[in-house]
Amino acid sequence: MRRLILYIVLILSISCVSTAQEKTGTLVGRVVDANSGEPLSGANVFIRGTFLGTASDVNGDFRIRRIPPGAHTIVVSIVGYQRQLIDRVQFQAGEERTLNVQLKPIIIQTEQVVITASRREQSMEEIPVSVSTVSAEMIADRNIVTLDDALRYVPGVNMLQDQINIRGSTGYSRGVGSRVLLLLDGMPFITGDTGEINWETIPTYQVERVEIVKGAGSALYGSSALGGVVNVITKDIDESPRLQFRAYSGLYDKPRYSEWDWSSKRRFNSGGIVTYSDKVGSFGYLLSASRSVDDSYRENDAYHRWSLFSKVKYDLSTFSSLSLTANYLARTHGNFFWWKNLREATRPATLQVNGKVRVKRGNLGFAYKEFLSDQFFFTIKAMYFGNFWQDDSAGQINNTSTSHLFSLETQGTYEISTSNILTLGLAGHYDQVEANLFGTHPGFGVAAYIQNELALGAGTKLTGGIRFDAQRVSALSLVAQLHPKIGMVYAPDQRTTLRASLGTGYRYPSIAELFISSPINISDIAILPNPDLQVEKSLTYEIGLSRILSDHLHLDAALFKNDFRNLIEAGVKIKNVKRAPNDLQGVDRAVIQFDNVTKARIQGGEVGLKIQWLERLLSTDLSYTYIWPWDVAESRVLNFRPRHIFYGSTLLTWERLRAAFDFRYVSRIERIDENLVRLAPIIHGDQRVEIKVVDVRASYDFAVLEAPFRFGLNVNNALNYHYVELIGNLAPVRTFFLSISGIL
Amino acid sequence: MRNTLFSLLAIALLACDGGLALPPDVEPGFGGIIRFAPGTWPPRDSLNNLWLFASQIYPIDSNKVFAGILGSPPTIFLYPSIEQNLPYYEDSIAYSFNVPPSTYPYVGVIQRFADDLNIRSFRVVGVYATSANPPAPISIVVRDFQFVTDISFTVNFHNPPPQPF
Numbered sequence: 001m002r003r004l005i006l007y008i009v010l011i012l013s014i015s016c017v018s019t020a021q022e023k024t025g026t027l028v029g030r031v032v033d034a035n036s037g038e039p040l041s042g043a044n045v046f047i048r049g050t051f052l053g054t055a056s057d058v059n060g061d062f063r064i065r066r067i068p069p070g071a072h073t074i075v076v077s078i079v080g081y082q083r084q085l086i087d088r089v090q091f092q093a094g095e096e097r098t099l100n101v102q103l104k105p106i107i108i109q110t111e112q113v114v115i116t117a118s119r120r121e122q123s124m125e126e127i128p129v130s131v132s133t134v135s136a137e138m139i140a141d142r143n144i145v146t147l148d149d150a151l152r153y154v155p156g157v158n159m160l161q162d163q164i165n166i167r168g169s170t171g172y173s174r175g176v177g178s179r180v181l182l183l184l185d186g187m188p189f190i191t192g193d194t195g196e197i198n199w200e201t202i203p204t205y206q207v208e209r210v211e212i213v214k215g216a217g218s219a220l221y222g223s224s225a226l227g228g229v230v231n232v233i234t235k236d237i238d239e240s241p242r243l244q245f246r247a248y249s250g251l252y253d254k255p256r257y258s259e260w261d262w263s264s265k266r267r268f269n270s271g272g273i274v275t276y277s278d279k280v281g282s283f284g285y286l287l288s289a290s291r292s293v294d295d296s297y298r299e300n301d302a303y304h305r306w307s308l309f310s311k312v313k314y315d316l317s318t319f320s321s322l323s324l325t326a327n328y329l330a331r332t333h334g335n336f337f338w339w340k341n342l343r344e345a346t347r348p349a350t351l352q353v354n355g356k357v358r359v360k361r362g363n364l365g366f367a368y369k370e371f372l373s374d375q376f377f378f379t380i381k382a383m384y385f386g387n388f389w390q391d392d393s394a395g396q397i398n399n400t401s402t403s404h405l406f407s408l409e410t411q412g413t414y415e416i417s418t419s420n421i422l423t424l425g426l427a428g429h430y431d432q433v434e435a436n437l438f439g440t441h442p443g444f445g446v447a448a449y450i451q452n453e454l455a456l457g458a459g460t461k462l463t464g465g466i467r468f469d470a471q472r473v474s475a476l477s478l479v480a481q482l483h484p485k486i487g488m489v490y491a492p493d494q495r496t497t498l499r500a501s502l503g504t505g506y507r508y509p510s511i512a513e514l515f516i517s518s519p520i521n522i523s524d525i526a527i528l529p530n531p532d533l534q535v536e537k538s539l540t541y542e543i544g545l546s547r548i549l550s551d552h553l554h555l556d557a558a559l560f561k562n563d564f565r566n567l568i569e570a571g572v573k574i575k576n577v578k579r580a581p582n583d584l585q586g587v588d589r590a591v592i593q594f595d596n597v598t599k600a601r602i603q604g605g606e607v608g609l610k611i612q613w614l615e616r617l618l619s620t621d622l623s624y625t626y627i628w629p630w631d632v633a634e635s636r637v638l639n640f641r642p643r644h645i646f647y648g649s650t651l652l653t654w655e656r657l658r659a660a661f662d663f664r665y666v667s668r669i670e671r672i673d674e675n676l677v678r679l680a681p682i683i684h685g686d687q688r689v690e691i692k693v694v695d696v697r698a699s700y701d702f703a704v705l706e707a708p709f710r711f712g713l714n715v716n717n718a719l720n721y722h723y724v725e726l727i728g729n730l731a732p733v734r735t736f737f738l739s740i741s742g743i744l
Numbered sequence: 745m746r747n748t749l750f751s752l753l754a755i756a757l758l759a760c761d762g763g764l765a766l767p768p769d770v771e772p773g774f775g776g777i778i779r780f781a782p783g784t785w786p787p788r789d790s791l792n793n794l795w796l797f798a799s800q801i802y803p804i805d806s807n808k809v810f811a812g813i814l815g816s817p818p819t820i821f822l823y824p825s826i827e828q829n830l831p832y833y834e835d836s837i838a839y840s841f842n843v844p845p846s847t848y849p850y851v852g853v854i855q856r857f858a859d860d861l862n863i864r865s866f867r868v869v870g871v872y873a874t875s876a877n878p879p880a881p882i883s884i885v886v887r888d889f890q891f892v893t894d895i896s897f898t899v900n901f902h903n904p905p906p907q908p909f
Binding site for chain 1: 761762763764765766767769845887888889
């Protein structure tokens with residue numbers, strides 16, 4: 001540890017000296033719309049191969065200082081416009097150059113840059129797999145409080161409450177294991193004990209964008225990337241001092257039936273966040289605090305949440321930077337597992353009436369990035385993710401768990417030539433779990449990966465990669481494995497891209513699945529550990545087409561097939577259980593145990609259309625996903641998967657007004673786990689319908705003393721449609737939100 | 745393009761059906777017909793009581809029968825009630841027995857043939873069971889808001905099933 005600190009101090013000292021000695025140039029300019037001449041606010045302008053960059057202000061103006069003398073490539077980009085590269089711009093020491101940039105408007109998405117598919121920046125048309133993104137603007141427009149809500153309109157994604165399914169990959173395993181890997185700024189963000197995703201820990205307001213890669217991704221990311229990868233990328237620190245705030249207040253409407261109107265009081269969902277950031281020379285910092293209080297539309301489902309987030313970034317030189325992030329969350333939440341019955345759908349089952357869950361989570365992140373040359377870029381990242389929770393009933397503590405997860409990763413990207421890019425990295429993790437349900441267990445893993453991207457000419461590009469992982473938990477045997485991937489992109493013309501890929505995935509069972517042990521659970525059934533669990537495996541094939549059909553119409557289509565082996569599920573079985581340590585005979589009784597039970601095949605197709613019309617006044621996004629989820633082992637439809645997913649959204653942008661209409665349809669889940677319903681028991685747990693939800697929203701931008709403000713109105717579930725995503729859990733009723741945000 | 749928007753609106757408006765509906769407020773229980781084998785009814789003086797019973801426990805410990813009936817909560821339920829009897833000398837009786845949601849592994853008709861309240865004054869005269877010989881009781885699962893129908897069986901006072909106690 002002391003060596004690490006000394007190293008950091010040394011780097012800082014060297015960089016300060018070298019920065020002081022540099023005589024540099026400055027770039028100033030303006031970014032405008034090539035058609036209308038209107039200035040573009042928020043356009044990213046940066047010097048390729050360095051960390052120098054900025055975003056244009058409300059007048060489209062920008063200024064970049066400290067540019068080393070020599071020839072540089074300037075990159076200018078903004079969503080909805082064609083990215084522009086200006087090659088070999090010469091800078092002399094002390095010179096100020098002016099560069100005015102005109103960007104051509106294009107269909108949204110095709111020019112977007114993403115980093116998750118290949119662990120480096122790429123535009124969408126270079127990627128051999130299906131990727132969707134959610135922007136910061138969309139998160140703000142939809143008044144997203146926890147990030148899972150932002151994923152409800154992503155093509156091919158459906159949420160079972162807070163559990164994400166990418167093209168039907170996950171199904172449902174309440175709070176244990178995730179078949180989708182969540183990354184925070186590229187680092188795994190899955191809890192050490194249960195291996196689940198905690199969406200609430202993500203600082204939603206600090207998110208720049210979310211990238212969703214569909215299909216197995218273990219060849220680059222390792223365990224849990226069985227059905228896909230979700231990468232949350234946080235915002236960079238602004239160049240100028242900023243005080244930002246956002247406040248919202250929501251009101252739950254009454255449900256359609258008076259039997260569900262359990263409270264005589266109005267139920268609110270309110271919160272706010274304040275962020276201050278500044279950059280002094282090479283040093284930037286951001287501090288943020290937020291508070292959320294949700295009364296909930298259901299009894300014993302309210303929560304109170306505090307969270308703090310900070311980020312510090314130091315540009316050691318033009319070519320290297322160091323950043324530290326810290327994030328902390330504390331929450332108290334009612335313990336609503338499932339309803340009492342459908343006639344009392346907003347009241348919890350009797351056993352859960354007085355239960356509470358208390359949670360404290362936090363993460364510390366470190367990232368060092370350096371361009372060693374124009375061709376070689378490397379990063380070193382480390383993260384600690386701590387997680388504590390306890391549940392209690394009527395003040396008596398039932399279960400507690402504490403987990404500590406340390407991850408370390410280094411990656412290099414070497415541009416051997418403009419047509420040949422090599423990415424390689426090493427990763428490791430160590431976790432420690434202490435829980436009354438799971439016991440005390442350490443775990444560790446190491447990995448190495450390599451990927452090569454080769455442009456063959458004639459619009460063809462090949463990608464191949466492989467990752468080696470070795471993982472061990474407690475005294476169990478070391479599990480080592482290799483996971484390859486291969487992909488191809490072919491662009492026969494400028495408007496068309498064809499893609500094909502084969503990816504592999506695996507998931508090492510979580511400590512909870514391996515070691516959970518409880519004499520009785522909430523249903524009075526014993527839960528037994530199963531340290532013999534094998535890793536889950538998947539194989540994804542995909543072919544896709546992306547085509548600009550006209551200047552206002554973009555089509556993306558894909559056919560996919562996922563084969564899964566050794567899927568872990570909790571099952572009920574009859575076993576001989578000892579009533580006491582000296583009970584030699586034991587007794588036969590029903591128990592719950594995780595086991596590798598299912599072999600499955602999920603195949604289907606996905607079509608997405610983006611339409612812009614009336615001079616870009618209106619834009620429409622449509623997507624349809626067909627999923628055929630088949631349990632090969634049992635010759636029947638898989639549990640908890642829908643067959644059809646359709647999302648539609650139309651956005652009106654007129655001067656300072658933005659108004660949108662969103663519709664989502666998810667077909668009725670065909671099969672659920674009948675044993676869970678029967679044994680829990682969840683009364684009316686089999687009751688479910690198709691999901692048909694309409695959300696509407698509008699926002700208006702205005703200025704007070706030249707400070708920009710935005711006022712928003714959202715009506716979620718505008719038609720007050722009643723449905724369940726998860727058995728026994730009525731989804732939120734119609735909710736009205738008012739919000740205001742601003743920058744001072 | 746305009747058609748696309750209208751189609752989208754039309755699809756959305758189809759959502760107006762409201763989704764999940766309130767289920768009927770059904771009192772849980774089970775029902776059916778009890779048939780009495782012709783010519784087997786005993787004399788009136790041995791019919792002190794005649795009840796349909798539903799027990800959550802099987803086999804039954806003879807020492808715990810009264811506790812099962814009178815305990816709180818009870819584990820053995822009687823129809824029509826502890827004060828009332830099934831009608832005598834009928835060929836068949838249609839019944840609707842409301843019981844708490846549970847599993848009832850032992851359902852049948854019990855007769856008190858003597859005046860005293862000793863357990864030896866009771867005998868089971870019919871059981872909801874398989875047609876095997878001897879018949880094996882069939883469990884009835886009653887869930888919340890569920891009324892199980894077609895729980896029908898025959899009582900033969902001359903050929904009672906194996907006694908549980």
